[in-house]
């Protein structure tokens with residue numbers, strides 16, 4: 569009975585765009601009553617593209633998030649599990665970053681190029697000689713050590 573409704577004169581309405589299209593415009597599907605997929609090939613293609621786009625944005629969002637997670641993890645490690653500046657205790661992650669205890673951070677950053685410092689530190693299993701500092705303390709430290717002259 570449902571077959572009669574689904575296919576008329578070798579044509580079938582698409583469940584999505586509602587156009588009545590010839591059978592060839594539908595992929596075969598052994599499980600369905602009509603033996604064809606409910607949506608036409610064109611719609612399925614569009615949906616697949618949409619799906620791909622959505623997954624792409626999702627993947628990007630995940631990457632951004634995990635970058636932040638790595639940053640939090642590394643900053644936490646280098647602030648003795650406090651996630652704050654080791655000198656003044658300032659805890660706003662936006663103002664926190666990793667600092668070379670012995671200086672030379674700028675050169676190191678250059679060597680790393682585009683590689684994410686936080687990921688690099690984690691990949692190296694947290695090498696010694698780094699600390700979590702806030703912008704203020706980094707600035708003050710640079711002034712007092714004359715790090716800018718190097």
Ligand SMILES: [Zn+2]
Nearest residue numbers: 582585608611
């Ligand atoms: Zn369609």
Ligand SMILES: [Zn+2]
Nearest residue numbers: 653656702705
């Ligand atoms: Zn500080």
